[in-house]
Amino acid sequence: MELDLKDRDWLSQKINIGEEVLYLTRKECESVGLSIDEIIKLTEDALVAHGKKEYEMPAKIGIHPLPEVFFHAMPAYVPSKHAAGMKWIECFPKNHERFNLPQTSGLLIMNDEYSGWPLAIMDATWITAMRTPAVTALAAAALHPDAETFGMFGCGVQGTAHVEFMPHLLKNLKRIYIYDVREDAMDKLIEEVQPKIDVEIIKGRNPEEVVKNCEVLCSATLILKTPLKVVKDEWVTKGQTILPCDLNTYWDPLITKRADKYIVDSIEEHELFDKMGYFPDGLPEIYCETGEIIAGLKKGRENQNELIVNSNIGMAVEDVVLGREILNRALNLGLGRKLPL
Ligand SMILES: NC(=O)c1ccc[n+]([C@@H]2O[C@H](COP(=O)([O-])OP(=O)(O)OC[C@H]3O[C@@H](n4cnc5c(N)ncnc54)[C@H](O)[C@@H]3O)[C@@H](O)[C@H]2O)c1
The missing domain is CATH 3.30.1780.10 (ornithine cyclodeaminase, domain 1)
Known part of the structure; x- marks a missing residue:
């Protein structure tokens, strides 16, 4: 060779x-x-x-x-x-x-x-703190380019970077809602990121308020085998785009099960996490991989009513x-x- x-x-x-x-x-x-x-x-x-x-x-x-x-x-x-x-x-x-x-x-x-x-x-x-929000922002731009609202659960390292990255690709964003169990994490995020972006950052009073006010949602909280199921199925409506960085932890598994498209960054990786017990309710049927959407090889959103979940666990x-x-x-x-x- x-x-x-x-x-x-x-x-x-x-x-x-x-x-x-x-x-x-x-x-x-x-x-x-x-x-x-x-x-x-x-x-x-x-x-x-x-x-x-x-x-x-x-x-x-x-x-x-x-x-x-x-x-x-x-x-x-x-x-x-x-x-x-x-x-x-x-x-x-x-x-x-x-x-x-x-x-x-x-x-x-x-x-x-x-x-x-x-x-x-x-x-x-x-x-890791940089490439992870870059993936979420690219996925959001491909799946929901006209979004005016974005919601971020978890305001640590990842949440903070996500809020800063998102307006770079979602050009119509008007409001970003954030939520964290720690009040000081939300305050720190706003203090750090608000001077850098023109989009208004709003502290959510509870997860339900964030879900009901945002077209695109992301979570970067904890990765646990037993889902916390913080976001209830009945809060989520057709047309929303959900981009978890923390696998399956934050969302009621019913949401992913009824999604019109469940997209993952790596099928192999998600199957491995499934084998390790991180999907106790079963791994949902996978539509395609994130890279295929970004490369234009697979169709992303096909109509305004599609509920899309795109789980990006991170790739080497x-x-x-x-x-x-x-x-x-x-x-x-x-x-x-x-x-x-
Ligand atoms: N997908 C990827 O590529 C990737 C890369 C890095 C980290 N992660 C994952 O993202 C998550 C966050 O990582 P990090 O480095 O930002 O951690 P971090 O500890 O800096 O931040 C996590 C934040 O989540 C908050 N939180 C915990 N439970 C919560 C709940 N129930 N509701 C709301 N907020 C809650 C914490 O208070 C904390 O502020 C972890 O699960 C990590 O494994 C994913």
Whole structure:
């Protein structure tokens, strides 16, 4: 097989492949200068590659030291981006109360696609906090482009980024409702994001008010095996678009069951979570994958009355595409520390 070594030649001018690895902190990842629109575009490229099946990405494997926690190994290869690597991500929902630590942490390793040697080790929390709302915003724009109202459940790391990202693609947005069990999380989100966006952010008094006032809804709360069923089936009406980032936890499973289209980012991944017990009421029938909608290979919304649920649990293709761009920029800017192998 003929190897296309142009990209590798560029890399090898910046780093001694096989001898050293670039370590990037969260701050350094943030300071490479990626704008929200650039993050959205890179995430779109990753989803299109996924939709066209131009990738390699086995379903996550993991370990579970405590009930309701996971470490996941998320490897992926996207040839068009020369992006090969693996995210090692952790989700410990009780971290806030136990240790005053965020529930999600992680590292991303990027590798040379031709020799296999590691090129970089970088923080993955910022990448995760950025690519996840980019996926939701792209899905919202594809499935409900004219939405004037958006509702966000969970105002932590993900919720905050989602509220900032959404107006970048939903250009008609007039109001964003937010809801969190913690009042201080809602206040912090508004303080942080309202100065950055022109859309009014409104604190929801309860989940029902948010559901009944919003065309597009998203949740980023907790991932639990037993659904919390916070959002009741009778609050949800035809025509709404629901975009959970927390799998099956927040919504009455009846909603997903009666949805006209149930779309997921990765069928394999959702089937795996089903096997692990995260869909005690059964995995709903899946219409297609998010990437197929974004790549224009499958029809999204076909009429105003369709109830659509699109569950995006997160895919490694998004992480490695963003990770590769961060690596390129860091090498160009001379950011990070080169560590001997
Ligand atoms: N789909 C993906 O790609 C992806 C990526 C990262 C994180 N996640 C998931 O998103 C969720 C949020 O992650 P995060 O990093 O933002 O966590 P976080 O701890 O920063 O925020 C979670 C927020 O949800 C709130 N919350 C908890 N229970 C709630 C309830 N019943 N109603 C309303 N609010 C509630 C908490 O008070 C907190 O403010 C987690 O489940 C995480 O596993 C998904």
